[in-house]
Amino acid sequence: MSEATTDAKIRLDRLNVHFGANHAVKEVTMAMASNSVTAIIGPSGCGKSTVLRSINRMHDLTPGARVNGSVLLDGEDIYRKECDPVTMRRRVGMVFQKPNPFPAMSIYDNVIAGYRLNGRGRRSEMDALVEQCLQRVSLWDEVKERLHVNAMQLSGGQQQRLCIARTIAVMPEVILMDEPCSALDPISTLKVEELIDELKEKYTIVIVTHNMQQAARVSDTTAFFYLGELIEMGDTKKIFTNPEKRQTEDYITGRFG
């Protein structure tokens, strides 16, 4: 893994996460390169989501969660005292497992919600941004006639793409995706996967997935976690064809998990 450390966008260094007495993530050191897609795979409860959520300090919201070690974003530790998590999260966006648009808002307002936190832009600018973000997630043609209807009228797959549009409207550098397709049907899944492929030109993407075919399809690098530890990480093709560790091979061939 040492070859990735120089141009790494994100680097985890001896990361440990505890929830009360539960040691969920153990001594994880890994790096994600700029403009790449890193997939995190592993059986349920192996700590993959926990690792992902420590990259934008989501654990700050969880009572009883403790994070030790460091997460470097462009070489700077986001857990250092002076780091303001609010500003940091504008650089590290997140897409969740279940689509979670704001139900009291229209499609338009959902897309622009994060952007508005930085103060109100001019109407024409916001209109342009909304169109651009919805184009980006290929939702524009489906919703351009009804931008001001409630976001909950969209289907699940459309809602998830709306959430991705909302995330990229803040112009982050990194997008974290926590099983973004697990609540979607195959066609919506395909659309989101195509989107991930396009997004990596501009963003660094880390995706947690239960679906190994998905990891193989969308990612450049794959990391396999088991019981809170990083077992193996490397080129996706290599992990899926010729893994070094026995546990990795057992998992990807379906012998357990």
Added chain:
Amino acid sequence: MPRPSHAERPVIFLPPRWNIKRGLNGDFLFKGVTVLFAISILGILLLMAVSMYRQSLPSIHTSGWSFIPGKEWDPVGGTFGALPYIYGSLVSSLLSLALATPLSIATALFITEVANRRVGGMIAALVELLAAIPSVIYGLWGVLVMAPWLQRTVEPFLNDHLGFLPFFSGPPYGVSMLAAVLILMIMIVPIITSITKEVLLAIPDSQREAAVALGATRWEMIRMAVLPYGRSGILGAVILGLGRAIGETMAVTMVIGNTPKISLSLLDPAYTMPSVIANEFAEASSDLHAAALMEIGLLLLVVTLIINSLARLLLWGVNRPTGGQA
């Protein structure tokens, strides 16, 4: 007697579940019982309204429509007008609601969004304790402690500095509309707070996370994700608070001064509909007086129903744009 052949046997079509003995005994009976109880609630309300109407007929015949806009209440002379009571009830409950609502929402937000679990839990328990205190205790404290303090300190201060406004003019009595508003506020804050707290706790964390992941501060998260998601529930909590305020009798009677006059000044004593009923029903001087009190009760019922219907309309209006949310 020979059994009829298959062809002659009468064919009876019954709904399928009636053919199943279990269904007939269980579901049918259950449905019947629940329908009966549901209807009986409506029946009791109707029965009450009708009997109150009949009891107040003498007053309705004597005063006619002038009962509602009438300002004079003279049991000896036989003139009855309800306006001071309606005014007192509406003003005291609406003002207390206006003061209690922001306070309650802020308290609930502190419990669920700001405080850590232990402190929040402790405050929530205290708030629930406050909600359980009998109203006569609030009234006693109000009349023995709060009213004298208002009379000596607060009301002269308001009078000196804001006395140019009609709302704070006149001599300080202590027992006053102001005292009623404050005591009602103290009484409804726990109710609104604890219901709002439940509403906020029911909001999925995914909503909070969505806002936080966009780079929202805690306040921005509350404004963006928490309050809009919970707005209909919070409105419901406020309406329950209003219901409690408008019907509250004991504590208000003890501190409002019980003077049937309409005054803009909060420092003046006033009177409410429940208070006049509680004060006068035992010594109603004539049948007409008793009927007039009954008519006040009927009016209170109507006012409460109107407020509740308006609130339902409001809730409906708030909920509609949300559509079918998960």
